[in-house]
Amino acid sequence: MAFQGLEISVTPVARPDGPPPPLSGANLRRGLEASARLATRYGLLLGFLGVWQVASTAGWLNPSVFPPLDRIVTTLAEGILSGALLDDIAISLQRAGIAFAASVAVGVPLGLAMGQMPVVERALDPILQLFRQTSALALYPVFILLLGLGETSKVFVIFWASLFPILLATIGGVKQVDGKLLEMARSFGAGRLTLFGRVILPAAVPAIFVGLRLSGTTALLLLIAAEMIGANKGLGFQVMNAQFNFRTDLMFAAIFLLAFIGLALNAALVAAQARFCRWSEPR
Amino acid sequence: MAPTAPPSSPSGTDLPRTLAASRGEVSVRDLYKSFTLNRAALAVLRGLNLSVAGGESLAIVGPSGCGKTTLLRVLAGLETPDRGSVLIDGRPVVGVGTERAIIYQEPRLLPWANVLANVAFGLEVRGTPRARARERARHYLRLVGLEAFETALPRQLSGGMAQRVGIARALTVQPEILLLDEPLAALDAMTKLTVQEELARIWAEEKVTMILVTHDLEEAIYLADRVLVLSRETELPPRLLDVPLPRPRDRNAPEFVALRRDLMRSFGLH
Ligand SMILES: Nc1ncnc2c1ncn2[C@@H]1O[C@H](COP(=O)(O)OP(=O)(O)OP(=O)(O)O)[C@@H](O)[C@H]1O
Ligand SMILES: [Mg+2]
Numbered sequence: 001m002a003f004q005g006l007e008i009s010v011t012p013v014a015r016p017d018g019p020p021p022p023l024s025g026a027n028l029r030r031g032l033e034a035s036a037r038l039a040t041r042y043g044l045l046l047g048f049l050g051v052w053q054v055a056s057t058a059g060w061l062n063p064s065v066f067p068p069l070d071r072i073v074t075t076l077a078e079g080i081l082s083g084a085l086l087d088d089i090a091i092s093l094q095r096a097g098i099a100f101a102a103s104v105a106v107g108v109p110l111g112l113a114m115g116q117m118p119v120v121e122r123a124l125d126p127i128l129q130l131f132r133q134t135s136a137l138a139l140y141p142v143f144i145l146l147l148g149l150g151e152t153s154k155v156f157v158i159f160w161a162s163l164f165p166i167l168l169a170t171i172g173g174v175k176q177v178d179g180k181l182l183e184m185a186r187s188f189g190a191g192r193l194t195l196f197g198r199v200i201l202p203a204a205v206p207a208i209f210v211g212l213r214l215s216g217t218t219a220l221l222l223l224i225a226a227e228m229i230g231a232n233k234g235l236g237f238q239v240m241n242a243q244f245n246f247r248t249d250l251m252f253a254a255i256f257l258l259a260f261i262g263l264a265l266n267a268a269l270v271a272a273q274a275r276f277c278r279w280s281e282p283r
Numbered sequence: 284m285a286p287t288a289p290p291s292s293p294s295g296t297d298l299p300r301t302l303a304a305s306r307g308e309v310s311v312r313d314l315y316k317s318f319t320l321n322r323a324a325l326a327v328l329r330g331l332n333l334s335v336a337g338g339e340s341l342a343i344v345g346p347s348g349c350g351k352t353t354l355l356r357v358l359a360g361l362e363t364p365d366r367g368s369v370l371i372d373g374r375p376v377v378g379v380g381t382e383r384a385i386i387y388q389e390p391r392l393l394p395w396a397n398v399l400a401n402v403a404f405g406l407e408v409r410g411t412p413r414a415r416a417r418e419r420a421r422h423y424l425r426l427v428g429l430e431a432f433e434t435a436l437p438r439q440l441s442g443g444m445a446q447r448v449g450i451a452r453a454l455t456v457q458p459e460i461l462l463l464d465e466p467l468a469a470l471d472a473m474t475k476l477t478v479q480e481e482l483a484r485i486w487a488e489e490k491v492t493m494i495l496v497t498h499d500l501e502e503a504i505y506l507a508d509r510v511l512v513l514s515r516e517t518e519l520p521p522r523l524l525d526v527p528l529p530r531p532r533d534r535n536a537p538e539f540v541a542l543r544r545d546l547m548r549s550f551g552l553h
Contacts, residue, residue: 184391187359187379188405188456198408202395279395279436 067249076253092234099158100219107166115174136161158222165214173207206280209273307337307459307492314367340493342503345513351496384453390445392437399433405456423451443474
């Protein structure tokens, strides 16, 4: 079969010859699109805060339970500038930070080892499941008996609770490494160490990040609970104490601070995840 | 399925060829391999004998489940035979070895590493310094026409490109023997033809022994010096078919078409 003699004619597509539309128009449209995106993302939140402010100042909400936002912000600024809240922030960050770091330092290496040793994993799994299902807060009194009422028991209960998400995620990450990739690496002569460093560890990184985020959330959750139960400093204590003294502005200031710390931690982890796990995003 | 003997088929399968190259010589002696499937023993390889000369290109064809992959995995050292031995350049095979490289049906690229790092992987695993490994990887990346994609991630490649990266990775370790298990089966018809031509060129340039499992008879005749036909039936011994065609081969030459017809007939197809 030959294509000679076959004529294909293509009618040129009519193209407007006029000058491109004025730039300002395009810019305006792009600006509008961006603000529309912002509005859909933060509109509800702003609306919520606005309703709060108006309802509180107009007296539709009991202002002694829901103080107006401007008062909360003022209290927050004063507390930080005078240094009164800084101590609480510092001690809370220290407790959660040490516990979170310890859970990562224990959970990631342990998970990497357990994920590669099916026998150990099988032997330990029932215990892990039992521990995981037992609320860390239920064990807090036990930790207090063992470690006293001081910092150690608080840090330990946070560590305990945030250990399991990172540990289980890491084990899962190692176990789901593609066996075909392992075989490929082995066929090139990779030994155990190379296999671990060049295949198993990189493959487990996305799962480890999921674990990090879960553990971070858990650490903050447990921090607040532990500080509410038995502390005389810290943001969790301030929430409880302010409520007790009917300083609801201070209470909300502490709550907002906690929310902000949680958001900042999550944003940092998401940014790191985007940096290290670009390859695993669905395309 | 009527087992008609292919015309130019020799009686035995043990037929050493007198080719110049002596490295990359494979000889299979009385190879047995069976699996237990549903508590029953399944004899897949039953006393196979085979000699492949250094630098030869051998294709292995046969119906699904006849043991092509099994044979290739035994040759690769990924599977241990029940009985018999595989010798490479006269030395018995124990496990994987640096003189062999495998190209799989899937590209099996590391998804987190870019194309260049993937191609250099085999060398780096073997302890070649990174700079030198990557330099050699660049050379083979050029050979498969992907030098512009060095920094791309595997997920940014098409199926055919990814498979060519896998081919470059195997070539980079400069093996004596290339083992290929249906490497082009997942590619579309057009890409397949292109990569077949590339493989033929690379085989000639690199002077490697090539053992290629395929279910594409045309591919077998296009690339191989000889075609090993395996069968599932216990009573049918493996057969060897010579492909005495000049290279580069023309798929439309009458001799090519005739060979292909013979091979198809031997499978009971028309
Ligand atoms: N690890 C295994 N365990 C049990 N049986 C196996 C195993 N590997 C292969 N087999 C069996 O051995 C037989 C041959 O398998 P093999 O993969 O070698 O076939 P094949 O010729 O490559 O087929 P295909 O063309 O479909 O790839 C099959 O019946 C298969 O079920
Ligand atoms: Mg197969």
